Amino acid sequence: MTVRFRCVDIGKRYGGLAALQGINLELEAGIVHGLIGPNGAGKSTFIDVVSGRSRGSGQVFLDGRDITRMPPSERRRLGVSRSFQRTSIFLGLTIREQLYLAAHGAGGGHTGELVEMLGLGSVLDERAEDVSYGQQRLVDLALALVGNPVVLLLDEPAAGLSVAESQVLASHLEDIAARWNVAVLLVEHDMDVVFRICHVLTVLASGKWLVSGPPAQLRNDPAVIRAYFGGTA
Amino acid sequence: MLINALNGFVYGSLLFVLSSGLVLIYGLRRVVNFSHGALYMLGAYIGYAVAVRFGFLAGVVVAALALGLLGVVLDLVIFRQLSARNPLVTVIVTFGVMLILEDFVRTVWGTQNYTIDPPAVLSGVVQIAGAPFPVYRLFIVAASAAMAAGLGSWLRWGRTGLFVRAASFDAKVAAMCGVRTSVIGPMVVGLGAAFAGVSGIIAAPFLSLNPSMGSEILVLCFVVSVVGGLGSFSGAFLSAMLLGQVQAFGTVYTPELASLLPFLLMSLMLVFRPQGIAGMKVSS
Amino acid sequence: MKAMFATRAEAITGLIVALAVIMASVAVEAWGTRILVSLLSQAVIVSFLAFAIGFLARTSNLVSFGHAAPFGLGAYGTAWVLSNGSPLPPELGLLLVVPAVAGVFFLVGLVVSRLEGIAFGMLTLALGQGFFVAASKFRGLTGGADGRIIDLPRRLFGLRADVVQSPYGMFVIGLAILALVYLALRAFEATHTGRLAAAIRENDERVRFLGYRSRALKAAVFALSAAIAALGGVLYALYQGFVSPEILHWSYSGSALIMSILGGTSLLWGPIAGAFAFFFLRQELSALTTHWLALVGATLVVVTVAWPSGLSGGIAALLSRLGLRTRQGAAP
Numbered sequence: 001m002t003v004r005f006r007c008v009d010i011g012k013r014y015g016g017l018a019a020l021q022g023i024n025l026e027l028e029a030g031i032v033h034g035l036i037g038p039n040g041a042g043k044s045t046f047i048d049v050v051s052g053r054s055r056g057s058g059q060v061f062l063d064g065r066d067i068t069r070m071p072p073s074e075r076r077r078l079g080v081s082r083s084f085q086r087t088s089i090f091l092g093l094t095i096r097e098q099l100y101l102a103a104h105g106a107g108g109g110h111t112g113e114l115v116e117m118l119g120l121g122s123v124l125d126e127r128a129e130d131v132s133y134g135q136q137r138l139v140d141l142a143l144a145l146v147g148n149p150v151v152l153l154l155d156e157p158a159a160g161l162s163v164a165e166s167q168v169l170a171s172h173l174e175d176i177a178a179r180w181n182v183a184v185l186l187v188e189h190d191m192d193v194v195f196r197i198c199h200v201l202t203v204l205a206s207g208k209w210l211v212s213g214p215p216a217q218l219r220n221d222p223a224v225i226r227a228y229f230g231g232t233a
Numbered sequence: 234m235l236i237n238a239l240n241g242f243v244y245g246s247l248l249f250v251l252s253s254g255l256v257l258i259y260g261l262r263r264v265v266n267f268s269h270g271a272l273y274m275l276g277a278y279i280g281y282a283v284a285v286r287f288g289f290l291a292g293v294v295v296a297a298l299a300l301g302l303l304g305v306v307l308d309l310v311i312f313r314q315l316s317a318r319n320p321l322v323t324v325i326v327t328f329g330v331m332l333i334l335e336d337f338v339r340t341v342w343g344t345q346n347y348t349i350d351p352p353a354v355l356s357g358v359v360q361i362a363g364a365p366f367p368v369y370r371l372f373i374v375a376a377s378a379a380m381a382a383g384l385g386s387w388l389r390w391g392r393t394g395l396f397v398r399a400a401s402f403d404a405k406v407a408a409m410c411g412v413r414t415s416v417i418g419p420m421v422v423g424l425g426a427a428f429a430g431v432s433g434i435i436a437a438p439f440l441s442l443n444p445s446m447g448s449e450i451l452v453l454c455f456v457v458s459v460v461g462g463l464g465s466f467s468g469a470f471l472s473a474m475l476l477g478q479v480q481a482f483g484t485v486y487t488p489e490l491a492s493l494l495p496f497l498l499m500s501l502m503l504v505f506r507p508q509g510i511a512g513m514k515v516s517s
Numbered sequence: 518m519k520a521m522f523a524t525r526a527e528a529i530t531g532l533i534v535a536l537a538v539i540m541a542s543v544a545v546e547a548w549g550t551r552i553l554v555s556l557l558s559q560a561v562i563v564s565f566l567a568f569a570i571g572f573l574a575r576t577s578n579l580v581s582f583g584h585a586a587p588f589g590l591g592a593y594g595t596a597w598v599l600s601n602g603s604p605l606p607p608e609l610g611l612l613l614v615v616p617a618v619a620g621v622f623f624l625v626g627l628v629v630s631r632l633e634g635i636a637f638g639m640l641t642l643a644l645g646q647g648f649f650v651a652a653s654k655f656r657g658l659t660g661g662a663d664g665r666i667i668d669l670p671r672r673l674f675g676l677r678a679d680v681v682q683s684p685y686g687m688f689v690i691g692l693a694i695l696a697l698v699y700l701a702l703r704a705f706e707a708t709h710t711g712r713l714a715a716a717i718r719e720n721d722e723r724v725r726f727l728g729y730r731s732r733a734l735k736a737a738v739f740a741l742s743a744a745i746a747a748l749g750g751v752l753y754a755l756y757q758g759f760v761s762p763e764i765l766h767w768s769y770s771g772s773a774l775i776m777s778i779l780g781g782t783s784l785l786w787g788p789i790a791g792a793f794a795f796f797f798l799r800q801e802l803s804a805l806t807t808h809w810l811a812l813v814g815a816t817l818v819v820v821t822v823a824w825p826s827g828l829s830g831g832i833a834a835l836l837s838r839l840g841l842r843t844r845q846g847a848a849p
Contacts, residue, residue, distance in 0.1 A: 051726075076728035088723045090716045097712050104709065105728030143727060265635045267582075267642075315822065321580055321634045325778065325821050328582065328771060332814030340808060448767060452646045455639040463636065492654065496647035503640070504628050 001028040004183040005080070005151045007050050010058035012042070012207075019045045020056065020207045027151060027183035032173065034198035034215070035187045038228050041204040043187045044085055047155045051075070051082045062151065077107055079150030083157055085187075087140045091129035095120055095139055098128065099146060106147025114142055117172055134165050141169075145176065152176075152184045158193055166190055170197050195219070203227065235362045237481045243370045245477020246377035247436050251450065252457045252469040253384060254428035260401035260464055261421045262312045263320050267327040269429055270451025271334035276300045276430025277437045277446065278338055281349050284434070289352035296434040297427045304426025305419040313418055331447070339444050347442040369438055376435055380428065385466070397421055456495045460502045531700055538696045542689045554684040556800060557793075561691035562756060563773065564792035565749025568695070571777035571788030572702060573742035576711075577735060578718045579637050582770055583645020587743035589765035590618045591750025593652065593659060596667045596760045607670050615747045622743035626736030642767060649765040664761025667754055687756045694752070698745060699786055705741075706785070714738050768810065775817045781827020783834075790828050 005027035012020040020042045027033050035043050049056035052072040059068045067075055090098045103109040115121050118138045123131050128139055141157050157173070158166040170193045177184045177197075188194050194201070195215050203210040203218065205227040211218060218224055251273055258266045266272075276296040284292030307330070315323045350356065351369035358365035388394040399407040400417050408414045440446065457476055461468030476495055483491035545554060566588045574580050591614055597603055598610025605613070629640055652659045659665060669678040680686040705711045717724050717731045724731050754760050763769065772795070780791020798816070803809040820827065826834075 053722075053726075071725070071730075073725045073728050073730050076726060082726060084723075088720060088726075090719045090723070092719050093712065093716060098716065101709075101713060101716055101724075102727050105724075107728070143723070147728075265639060267638075311818075319634075321638070322821055322825065324635055324638060325580065325774070326818050328774075329814040329817030329821070332768070332771060332817070333811045336808050336811035336814070340811075448646065452643045455643045459636065459639060459643075489654065492650045493647060496643060499640070499643060500628065503632070 001031065003027070004029050004063055005050075005185075006061040007046075008059045008061070010046060010049055010056060010060075012045050012049050012054065012056035018207055020049065023058070023204070023209050025185075025202055027185055029150075029183050030177055030181045031199045032177045032184045032186055032197050034194045034201040035185060035204065036189075036191075036194060036201060037204035037210070040206070041227075042207040043204055044155055045207075046204070047082065047153050047185070047187055051080070051153050053082075073105075076105065076149075079148075080153070081106075081144045081147075081149035081151065082153035083141050083144040083155060085155040085159055087133075087136050087160075089128050089136060089139045089143065092127060094125050094127055095131070096124040098139065099142060102143045102146040106149070109147030111142075111146060114145055117175075118142055134161050137161055138169075148180055149182060152182050154184065154186050154188075156187055156189060158188060158190045163192075166193055169193070173197055236364050236366060237485055238478065239361065239366060240370070241478035241481030242474070243373050243439065243477070244480055245474040246374045247432055247439075248450075248453060248457055248476060249470050249473035250377045250380050250432045251429055252454050252461070252473055253381060253466060254425035254432075255454055255458060256464060256466055256469050257384075257428070258422050258425040259458075261397065261418065262308070262316065262323070264312060264323045264327065265455075265458075265463075266425070267324055267451070268307075268331040268334060269425075269454060270447035270449070271331045271338075272300055272303065272426050272429035272447075273433040273436075273450055274338060274442075274444075274447030275303070275334055276433030277442050278342055278347075278433075279430070280434025281347060281437055281442060282342075284349060293431060293434050296430040300430025300433075301423040301427035303430075304423035307426065308419040308422035312422060313415075331451075335444065335447060338447075342442075342444075344444050349437045349442070351438040373435055373439060377432070380431070381470075384424075384428075393417075393420070453495055456499045459499050530703065534696050534700060538692050541692060545688060546685065549685070551684070554688060556796060558684045558688040558691060558756065560793050560796040561688055561695060562749055562753050563776070563796065564695065564789045565691075565698075565752065566746050566769075566773040567776035567780065567788040567792040567795075568698070568786075569742045569744075569746035569749070570773055571780065571782050571791075572745060572785070573739065574777065575782040575785070576706075576714050576718060576742075577738050579634070579739075580774070581641040581742075582638050582774065583641035583643070583648075583767065584742070584746050584773060585765050585767065585770040586641075586645045586648045587618050587622055587746040588750040588753070588769075588773075589648060589652065589760075589762075590621070591615060591747030592754040592760045592764055593665075593750075594618060594747070595751045595754035596665050597658075599667055599669065608674060611673070611751065614751055615744050618747035618750075619740045619744035623736050623740035626739030626743075627732060630732050630735035630739065642770075645765065645767050645770050649762055649767070652762040652765050659762070660760075662762055664759055667758045667760065669755065669758060673755075681755050682758060687752065691752055694748065695789065698748070699789070703785060710734070710737075771817075772813060775813055775820070778817065778825075779820055779827055781825075781829035781831075781833075783826050784829035784832060787827055787829030794828065 003026045007023065007025045010020055010023040011018065023046060025033070035046065037043055045054070048054040049058070050060050052070065052075055059066060061067065062078060062080060067078070067080070099111045099115070103111055115124065118141070120135065120138060120142065123135060128136060137157065137160055141154070144152060144154070158169055161169060173184065173186070174197045176182060186194070186198060198215055200212065201215050201218050202212040203224050210227055211221060211223055251269070255266060255269050258264065276299070279299050280292035280296035283295040311326055311330070312323060315326065355369045355372045357368050359368055359371070388398055396407065396412045396417055399410070400412050400414050453476065457469055457472045460475070461470070461472035476498065479494050479498060480491065483494045545557060549557070566584060569587070570581055570584045594614040594617065595611065598605060598614060599607050603610050625644070629637060632640060653662045655661070669681065671678055673681060681690065713724070713729065713734060717734060721731055750764070753764065776792040776795040777788035778791070779795055780787035780789065782788065799809055799813070802812050806812070
């Protein structure tokens with residue numbers, strides 16, 4: 001198993017508050033790595049820091065190369081791609097136009113297969129603002145998937161989707177990780193999705209690493225249960 | 234040399250008081266008041282008109298009241314009505330207000346220069362380091378300091394000042410906590426406008442009156458805001474002082490370039506530190 | 518060029534515009550009074566500036582309060598290349614003015630592209646005034662506050678100088694160039710770069726996360742807008758035979774801004790319509806009163822508050838109700 005993406009001692013402070021402290025995490029090709037934890041644990045903050053969206057401490061390596069100081073545009077061209085928890089797409093452009101821009105920005109890539117897989121074929125020439133919320137979430141995801149990325153950082157891709165839509169999404173992600181050999185980091189609240197497709201989980205609580213391991217094992221871990229359902233703050 | 238620095242200090246104090254009004258209005262309404270320079274000019278002209286008849290003090294008082302009232306009207310009629318829309322819309326409207334006010338001043342007072350003498354009690358010179366320095370300019374510094382201190386303590390320690398700070402931070406939440414934002418709004422904008430008007434009449438004996446004084450000083454106010462960091466009083470203070478010194482020494486040593494120095498300063502700031510001295514973000 | 522006729526709609530638009538220009542020229546020649554033609558020629562020139570402001574607002578969602586700067590630079594540049602001091606032959610110099618101004622404003626754009634809305638407005642206002650002050654002060658270069666007379670050579674690009682400076686001549690020339698610029702911008706909006714510019718306007722952050730460096734493109738759009746303004750400046754200088762700092766003053770920028778707001782940015786040609794409408798409005802008003810500047814300000818207030826989408830907004834709404842899709846610019 002090749003480690004593609006390595007995060008070392010990731011931290012983020014807001015004034016006196018440490019939103020993240022000393023998080024270490026590795027992503028391997030073809031593996032879906034879930035990042036879970038109660039609200040406020042710092043999961044989205046983690047993705048923001050390692051994707052270059054916000055400044056934090058620590059280091060990020062892609063295939064051994066230090067990309068900590070690299071701006072997001074350059075990371076994308078190297079194959080590090082992310083999606084957003086709050087849908088971040090181009091409402092005034094058609095689906096076709098934005099996928100085309102994404103492909104061009106990533107340096108190439110076939111959008112046809114992606115469009116078919118995500119079921120966006122029928123709305124390709126609609127403006128993004130005119131399609132359903134669920135489809136907009138898929139567009140957000142599609143923009144991240146275009147161009148065969150090497151590392152995929154997904155911030156709650158199922159947020160706002162129905163149970164059925166989440167299940168379909170989950171199987172797509174499983175498929176993508178396996179077939180394209182992508183290293184996937186999945187932040188998710190939807191435990192059905194998490195336990196279905198993640199090969200390994202990391203649990204955060206209050207900005208600190210709690211435990212990592214295979215999902216089945218962590219399900220009954222007392223520390224995890226306590227983090228979610230109360231105990232020490 | 235010292236005299237230059239003092240002159241710069243005088244000019245800087247004026248800029249600071251004027252910019253404080255801009256910061257105040259921006260803080261609460263999230264709008265950069267493009268008519269701020271015109272308010273300054275109107276205060277100067279109104280103050281002048283009253284001062285030649287009733288004395289300088291009367292001029293200052295009337296300028297403050299008149300502009301304060303105008304500020305209240307501006308808030309009620311424009312800023313509040315447009316608060317739900319893109320702030321840029323309000324900015325464009327204040328630009329239109331500026332054109333109207335400039336035309337008004339030109340119509341009533343014409344396009345020639347006016348000068349006004351400082352009041353007798355403040356005229357004359359003092360000896361500083363062996364060179365004469367007009368007493369009135371020291372008054373400008375003192376008056377500006379008093380106004381700034383007054384505003385600062387009111388915001389810091391006064392009850393209404395607390396409400397203003399709260400509403401400037403988050404208007405909706407402040408309203409939910411019982412802050413009467415419908416009253417705070419006109420009050421703050423009126424105060425900001427009054428500050429502009431008073432700095433206008435106070436500056437008049439120092440800088441004289443002409444129809445382009447509004448636009449000239451507005452541009453400098455913008456430079457102060459960009460360099461200091463929009464929304465910050467301390468940033469405005471530092472950059473106003475800096476700009477005052479730049480102007481004072483610039484007019485002496487590089488008279489040709491002097492009027493362009495503020496723009497140079499602003500450009501440099503934008504290249505190297507777009508959030509200004511105080512670090513308030515005006516950029517993406 | 519390929520994108521321009523990508524769809525039949527584009528080709529038809531091109532034909533309509535060409536026809537309109539020809540018809541307008543013929544109509545004006547046949548029925549236009551001296552006063553009307555003079556007005557129209559001036560309106561055509563100013564509409565370049567309004568068009569430039571509107572294009573920037575529409576494409577990048579940025580409102581410039583100092584666009585008289587590239588306009589004035591275009592005019593002063595023309596004065597310089599046609600003067601004895603210029604090392605270049607006049608026709609070559611003339612062709613280089615617009616690219617030169619565009620280059621300057623590309624560099625400016627790289628610096629200011631970080632700024633959003635209000636900060637951008639403040640900066641452009643200050644910058645515009647900076648150029649005004651410079652033009653007023655540096656007498657040696659610009660003739661100072663008195664301005665500078667321009668010596669047109671007897672022939673320019675095969676046209677006689679007196680044709681260029683005649684109202685009807687400038688009307689036709691200006692209108693033709695305006696039409697070409699319009700068609701070129703329409704084509705631009707359909708290109709990959711044009712769509713990217715729209716994407717940046719909508720969601721700058723995501724564009725960066727898609728692998729693009731948005732700064733250079735934002736600067737390029739700014740430079741393109743400056744080029745259009747500069748082109749207007751060149752025509753202004755050729756027509757008037759004279760330049761003075763007043764075309765760099767912010768009231769000049771302000772008037773042009775009002776024209777583009779009046780016309781609206783929902784349709785690409787909105788600002789042009791706004792310029793013509795404003796020009797005629799101002800003519801009527803200044804016959805009535807000397808306070809036309811205040812009325813300009815009042816118009817700005819009223820239009821911005823009550824009718825933000827302007828003339829073209831109304832027309833765009835009408836077209837969409839008829840089922841025709843228009844390429845929308847930034848919403849006000």
